[in-house]
Amino acid sequence: MLKKMTTIHWFRKGLRLHDNPALLASVEENCELRPLFILDPWFVTNARVGSNRWRFLAQTLADLDIKLRDLGSRLFIARGTPEELFPKLFKDWNVQKLTWEVDTEPYSCIRDEKIEKLAKDHNVKVVCRVGHTLYSTEKIIQANLGKTPLTYQSMQSLVSRMGHPPKPVDSLSSLPGSCRINNAMAVNAKYNLPTLAELGVDEGSLQPCLYPGGETEALRRLDKYMMRKTWVCKFEKPKTSPNSLQPSTTVLSPYLKFGCLSPRTMYFRLLEVYKNNSHTQPPVSLLGQLLWREFFYTVGAKTPNFNRMEGNPICRQIPWVRNEKLMKAWEFVFEELLLDADWSLNAGNWMWLSASAFFHQYFRVYSPIAFGKHTDKHGEYIRKYLPQLSKYPDNYIYEPWKAPLSTQKAAGCIIGQDYPKPIVKARHHLQTETLQTRR
Ligand SMILES: Cc1cc2nc3c(=O)[nH]c(=O)nc-3n(C[C@H](O)[C@H](O)[C@H](O)COP(=O)(O)OP(=O)(O)OC[C@H]3O[C@@H](n4cnc5c(N)ncnc54)[C@H](O)[C@@H]3O)c2cc1C
Numbered sequence: 001m002l003k004k005m006t007t008i009h010w011f012r013k014g015l016r017l018h019d020n021p022a023l024l025a026s027v028e029e030n031c032e033l034r035p036l037f038i039l040d041p042w043f044v045t046n047a048r049v050g051s052n053r054w055r056f057l058a059q060t061l062a063d064l065d066i067k068l069r070d071l072g073s074r075l076f077i078a079r080g081t082p083e084e085l086f087p088k089l090f091k092d093w094n095v096q097k098l099t100w101e102v103d104t105e106p107y108s109c110i111r112d113e114k115i116e117k118l119a120k121d122h123n124v125k126v127v128c129r130v131g132h133t134l135y136s137t138e139k140i141i142q143a144n145l146g147k148t149p150l151t152y153q154s155m156q157s158l159v160s161r162m163g164h165p166p167k168p169v170d171s172l173s174s175l176p177g178s179c180r181i182n183n184a185m186a187v188n189a190k191y192n193l194p195t196l197a198e199l200g201v202d203e204g205s206l207q208p209c210l211y212p213g214g215e216t217e218a219l220r221r222l223d224k225y226m227m228r229k230t231w232v233c234k235f236e237k238p239k240t241s242p243n244s245l246q247p248s249t250t251v252l253s254p255y256l257k258f259g260c261l262s263p264r265t266m267y268f269r270l271l272e273v274y275k276n277n278s279h280t281q282p283p284v285s286l287l288g289q290l291l292w293r294e295f296f297y298t299v300g301a302k303t304p305n306f307n308r309m310e311g312n313p314i315c316r317q318i319p320w321v322r323n324e325k326l327m328k329a330w331e332f333v334f335e336e337l338l339l340d341a342d343w344s345l346n347a348g349n350w351m352w353l354s355a356s357a358f359f360h361q362y363f364r365v366y367s368p369i370a371f372g373k374h375t376d377k378h379g380e381y382i383r384k385y386l387p388q389l390s391k392y393p394d395n396y397i398y399e400p401w402k403a404p405l406s407t408q409k410a411a412g413c414i415i416g417q418d419y420p421k422p423i424v425k426a427r428h429h430l431q432t433e434t435l436q437t438r439r
Pocket of ligand 1: 237247248249250251252253254256257286289290292293294296338340341342343345346347349350353
């Protein structure tokens with residue numbers, strides 16, 4: 001008997017059913033659909049991903065699986081590298097088409113080029129669609145005559161010439177019978193969801209879950225914020241509180257990062273809220289924040305070594321002192337602990353914040369001391385996340401090494417003994433600045 005032909009939709013980011021043009025392309029031919037997510041065990045062991053982010057991913061995959069099962073399908077989790085897995089899947093599943101969402105990160109581009117070649121060798125048609133960004137980053141660069149825009153203002157004027165991004169496409173809300181899977185496939189445990197233990201997460205060490213992963217929660221959260229019309233219309237990024245204990249912004253970033261939320265869906269929901277209401281404008285508005293995202297994605301897509309200083313043509317070359325131990329301590333925090341760690345946004349924002357790229361006025365670099373004193377006088381954030389310092393008086397909370405020994409003793413934390421001495425010595429008097437003057 002002839003094997004049924006199938007189409008694979010490869011979920012990487014874009015972990016959603018709404019506004020997913022690549023997913024819609026996977027059901028065009030009415031072939032059986034195999035929604036696939038590849039879990040590469042190498043990442044589980046080696047990637048700097050903390051327990052909270054793994055949990056977010058596990059929750060996201062579980063949410064997607066439930067939604068797909070409601071449509072008569074499921075999520076297939078395959079373990080291995082894409083290069084090893086695809087040739088086998090192409091044969092075993094009699095695949096005729098493979099779809100995925102465009103990913104502009106260099107690692108993904110190299111991987112996708114290889115998979116495209118493998119697909120060609122196996123006579124599998126590949127269809128890719130843009131969905132992770134508002135526009136195609138290629139089209140933005142083409143509109144700029146082949147040059148990458150390097151200022152927010154140039155980005156803004158380019159996109160205003162291009163007009164609004166494409167409208168979100170329909171959600172995948174039903175599947176034709178021919179695209180559904182049979183019972184044997186539905187219960188095949190080989191492709192089951194990963195457990196937290198498989199992701200290397202010690203469940204006992206998990207913090208309470210404040211931001212559950214998944215499309216369901218992403219859309220709920222988007223709705224919740226879009227209902228606060230006055231707040232949305234008055235939103236100004238400089239006037240939010242980056243170090244407050246309760247978030248002063250939407251916390252949609254992990255959902256956008258994993259693609260549980262489509263940026264275009266958010267964009268058009270914002271336009272609905274703005275309609276007939278006066279509202280703030282980019283760069284400070286909420287829509288302006290989506291353009292920051294788009295800006296860093298666009299620059300990241302075409303700048304060699306965007307996440308490094310060396311070999312990065314837009315980054316100022318600074319003869320840093322090399323200290324591997326300190327470097328590791330730094331990376332540990334920023335790659336591992338962020339729930340929304342995003343290659344393009346992280347690199348772009350660090351270059352921005354350090355005045356290494358886009359502009360170079362060193363005196364515009366934030367001082368962690370002056371900025372903190374200005375925005376969180378009592379150091380509540382430090383007291384919560386650095387409990388060793390929690391008993392310091394307000395006037396020393398940002399510079400505990402300056403406190404007299406008697407104060408250090410009274411606070412129960414002697415600097416150099418119970419808490420490390422500062423590792424960076426300020427050469428310049430760094431001024432306090434708000435984002436408003438910067439952006
Ligand atoms: C040093 C540094 C590193 C950062 N690293 C990351 C990162 O790894 N991942 C990440 O998602 N964000 C990063 N950001 C940007 C920003 O801090 C987060 O996007 C923001 O805090 C997310 O909160 P929110 O969703 O409540 O944002 P909101 O203010 O509600 O904005 C809505 C969306 O706009 C986008 N956005 C907002 N601010 C920025 C910005 N500065 N740059 C680009 N896009 C933005 C995000 O997608 C965000 O979800 C970084 C910022 C700095 C200063």
